[in-house]
Amino acid sequence: xxxxxxxxxxxxxxxxxxxxxxxxxxxxxxxxxxxxxxxxxxxxxxxxxxxxxxxxxxxxxxxxxxxxxxxxxxxxxxxxxxxxxxxxxxxxxxxxxxxxxxxxxxxxxxxxxxxxxxxxxxxxxxxxxxxxxxxxxxxxxxxxxxxxxxxxxxxxxxxxxxxxxxxxxxxxxxxxxxxxxxxxxxxxxxxxxxxxxxxxxxxxxxxxxxxxxxxxxxxxxxxxxxxxxxxxxxxxxxxxxxxxxxxxxxxxxxxxxxxxxxxxxxxxxxxxxxxxxxxxxxxxxxxxxxxxxxxxx
Amino acid sequence: xxxxxxxxxxxxxxxxxxxxxxxxxxxxxxxxxxxxxxxxxxxxxxxxxxxxxxxxxxxxxxxxxxxxxxxxxxxxxxxxxxxxxxxxxxxxxxxxxxxxxxxxxxxxxxxxxxxxxxxxxxxxxxxxxxxxxxxxxxxxxxxxxxxxxxxxxxxxxxxxxxxxxxxxxxxxxxxxxxxxxxxxxxxxxxxxxxxxxxxxxxxxxxxxxxxxxxxxxxxxxxxxxxxxxxxxxxxxxxxxxxxxxxxxxxxxxxxxxxxxxxxxxxxxxxxxxxxxxxxxxxxxxxxxxxxxxxxxx
DNA sequence: TACCTGATATACAAAAATAGATGAACAGGA
DNA sequence: TCCTGTTCATCTATTTTTGTATATCAGGTA
Numbered sequence: 001x002x003x004x005x006x007x008x009x010x011x012x013x014x015x016x017x018x019x020x021x022x023x024x025x026x027x028x029x030x031x032x033x034x035x036x037x038x039x040x041x042x043x044x045x046x047x048x049x050x051x052x053x054x055x056x057x058x059x060x061x062x063x064x065x066x067x068x069x070x071x072x073x074x075x076x077x078x079x080x081x082x083x084x085x086x087x088x089x090x091x092x093x094x095x096x097x098x099x100x101x102x103x104x105x106x107x108x109x110x111x112x113x114x115x116x117x118x119x120x121x122x123x124x125x126x127x128x129x130x131x132x133x134x135x136x137x138x139x140x141x142x143x144x145x146x147x148x149x150x151x152x153x154x155x156x157x158x159x160x161x162x163x164x165x166x167x168x169x170x171x172x173x174x175x176x177x178x179x180x181x182x183x184x185x186x187x188x189x190x191x192x193x194x195x196x197x198x199x200x201x202x203x204x205x206x207x208x209x210x211x212x213x214x215x216x217x218x219x220x221x222x223x224x225x226x227x228x229x230x231x232x233x234x235x236x237x238x239x240x241x242x243x244x245x246x247x248x249x250x251x252x253x254x255x256x257x258x259x260x261x262x263x264x265x266x267x268x269x270x271x272x273x274x275x276x277x278x279x280x281x282x283x284x285x286x287x288x289x290x291x292x293x294x295x296x297x
Numbered sequence: 298x299x300x301x302x303x304x305x306x307x308x309x310x311x312x313x314x315x316x317x318x319x320x321x322x323x324x325x326x327x328x329x330x331x332x333x334x335x336x337x338x339x340x341x342x343x344x345x346x347x348x349x350x351x352x353x354x355x356x357x358x359x360x361x362x363x364x365x366x367x368x369x370x371x372x373x374x375x376x377x378x379x380x381x382x383x384x385x386x387x388x389x390x391x392x393x394x395x396x397x398x399x400x401x402x403x404x405x406x407x408x409x410x411x412x413x414x415x416x417x418x419x420x421x422x423x424x425x426x427x428x429x430x431x432x433x434x435x436x437x438x439x440x441x442x443x444x445x446x447x448x449x450x451x452x453x454x455x456x457x458x459x460x461x462x463x464x465x466x467x468x469x470x471x472x473x474x475x476x477x478x479x480x481x482x483x484x485x486x487x488x489x490x491x492x493x494x495x496x497x498x499x500x501x502x503x504x505x506x507x508x509x510x511x512x513x514x515x516x517x518x519x520x521x522x523x524x525x526x527x528x529x530x531x532x533x534x535x536x537x538x539x540x541x542x543x544x545x546x547x548x549x550x551x552x553x554x555x556x557x558x559x560x561x562x563x564x565x566x567x568x569x570x571x572x573x574x575x576x577x578x579x580x581x582x583x584x585x586x587x588x589x590x591x592x593x594x
Numbered sequence: 595t596a597c598c599t600g601a602t603a604t605a606c607a608a609a610a611a612t613a614g615a616t617g618a619a620c621a622g623g624a
Numbered sequence: 625t626c627c628t629g630t631t632c633a634t635c636t637a638t639t640t641t642t643g644t645a646t647a648t649c650a651g652g653t654a
Contacts (some may be wrong), residue, residue: 004328008305008377024601031301033643038602048384057601057650065387071570072380075438079376080305083369087345090362139436139451141372153450273368321631330613335632354620354631 164263
């Protein structure tokens, strides 16, 4: 076995081949050629002493060893991207790329106006939006700033609590005209409801507060809150969404305003390392300010 | 500004120059030549559009921009190293390099026999020991497995609680012969004591349990528990150390066995990604078993 | 079956990166 | 003051890497 460290570029090539599934596709992605990519993989395999891919005329099939290495390579790529972001953000003033992670609903329904205003104030700022709920994003540097619904535990993260975004039960007037307005919470069992596909921490929290949910059999299940919101807007049935978003559509009616109210705790989070970089500082402050205004403080 | 991503090797070169302080030294470190290193830095600077170093005949002085990029580059290096570790550990069976992080005392006084036994069982296993108390190590992949005194909060970490390592007040017989054995806890105020230099979470925990400590003015202060242990062994005065370590030296006497006993909670921690890799699994298990035996279960 | 499109592997030429040698600038010590 | 050891910058030859062109193979489709 060789003693020298392989070129870090080989790792990038390796990851791209994993992602693309073939030497040729990776070559297109990286702006290199297929023989070059092939040589990189050959060199890496020679160095670590194991085969990473089984070559076939249809492409490259990753071996188990390659799969084990994949998370490391992905993290390497995330770090390299983060480094490049801070590098291009250098030079004083708010400039460069800031990468924000938020849930789908927040990222699509809530943030855009705030980000537009931010962009107006800082023309040199490039905003990337990553829609994801994974809390790990920040630590793995896949994002600079995150809007999260659970409070992060890590010391290395700077967290600003925004408060609770009010959630409520809603349905479109079209649905209610057809199926009637439920009178008591128990009536919900007779209605078409919109619920979650998989069990998540958030769902468990709802269940705890409103045990009735346990009994409901949603006719429409989706993990994506955005899809649920779309289903409500389409008059599919009764579901949970942000009160503020529902209010935007005059045809959406809030149900059981007194019986069902769930505040969705919200936090803006940033990695400590980034607190001095102007672009992150400015974005962080803008998000905090915008979200505070959004929940009506 | 260029659009293409720089070679990841440039990041490695950049970090090495930061660490070594000169192009020439970095070249020696990396097994390359000084002109090559210089070209790498030039290319990186051209790409990001900022000067990273001020060249001088004494070496390269990093600019502020370079300092901002440093943590990212360091993490990149840690990830690359982690990737290479798992890569060399491939192939079934316990082989490759495992990197363990532990506090100084644990790493020097407690772990070595366990690690020796582990190494006997698995001759192909290479063990790296990193002495540090930083909890972040695992997430940043600077270590595969850690022995920690605080329970980690992260979901991504696999944690095994070992139990409390008993701590106690100790002094060397030589000291006691000269200065007398304190009769009551209050007498400690008249003695030479060994304490911490800086305030840490651990120190605060001790203070809470034994308020008397608050009043003590240690004549010997060190953050390093190892240095404190050495001071006790040298007969400097009265200090806190692991009961088990003190027992090894027949001339060290435990004081106030009933009045002062502090269990030091201990955990073995591993990143979830590594739980299937044989070398980490075997090391994790060996550490858990060894430490359980150490605290006498 | 013939043909087209995708894939990898190989041979050779072009391009790029590297090493080596040399010069100039600076710091420290005799 | 001069010598020595360090640094970085520059120029050129060489090595390495990459790209181009081509061969080969597998799987659809007319």
